[in-house]
Amino acid sequence: MNQELFEKIESYLLNRMSETERSEFEARVASDASLQEEVITLQQLLSGIDTYGLKKKLNTYHIPRDSNTTNPLVRRRSHFNLLRVAAGILILFSVGWWYFANTHSGNTADRWGTVFYPDPGLPTSMGRTDHYNFYDAMVDYKNDNYPLALQKFNTITNGIGQDTLTYYKAMAHLQLGHLKEAVQLLNKISKESPFYGAAVWYKTGIAIKEGRKSDALKLLDVVPDTREFNKRQARELIEE
């Protein structure tokens, strides 16, 4: 393979082609089996280089030493009673808190905000230059400066996954009370996306807010059962 073709495939795989270049290239790949093979091979190599780097990084971390894990039985027995007491207190506290929270909760609007609390945003690490603009906007998002975050999100065209960007644009709109814009953006997130569960969760919240009860119930059925999504409380909100 000559250098020109190599660099072409490379820029395809690194997402550096314009729309037109990309569709032209894809049409070429579709009709040329040997080119297809080259693309797949280079893709494999690049993903191998990526995990090589990841592993290099992982080598600098170690599972923290904890005597608990090297000799679990001995340690566990001596702390067993203490643990039991601690667990008891914890259970009493959490049951009490749950009771308090459920009987003394404020009005529905406050509770909506508690159940559908704002997405806290992504950890902002500035190390990776390709994501710089995105994380810069994320800092504003996390500081509750949603208008500025949105303005910055809107200028980003590459360097971060499209779904990630769409999702956080939607979150900024939601925090600003732009429900329609938020729903439009959340609808763009496909089922395959890691953001899909959260997108449906906030769409449920918006449907509740807009009083669309049956929509909300249908959406809630699709929300995955994980810790972040308090489906029981959402159901209570719908039924109120």
Next chain:
Amino acid sequence: MSDYTDMQLVEGFRSQDDHVIRYIYQKIGPLVRNLVIKGGGSDAEAEDIFQEGLVAAYINIKNGKYARQQAKFSSYLIQICKFRWFDLVKSSHRKKGGVMLDINMKDKDPDIQFALEEEQKHEVLHSLIDTLNEQCKEIILRYYWEHQSLSEISQALGMAPASVKNGKYRCMQQLKKNALDKKHLLR
């Protein structure tokens, strides 16, 4: 140490964020070590299993397979490590000194199987990258992993930008040739 939501963990790990990786080692690492040690393994084996499990999970996050299932990231990672450990025990015919894992092979998700097989192929690729000369390794890691520009690399390595560009091409051709020689291990 602040807590992350599941999505933050996954996205942070996808972008190889140092804080997130440290968090994963501190919160999930001990659970995996416990599992390996109870199964009669050593600390070093626990570290290896955890690292291989992380790379396998990373592969499935990147290719979108992780998103298809609805497990929490920690459960997913532990599940992957469990199967990896099970495979290792099975293949090494070691004496079963420890507690047998309560593992049902029917639960082995095909996507997890895929990730573990891919991880093994990546290890082959890693050994091929290791055979490249130091300058090649520097160039390709800086360019493809650290996403440095050609001019940044040329400054760091004291080379002309054109040499970096040509060097990158040559190194990748070398790597490709090495990979094609090991094709049987990569398919």
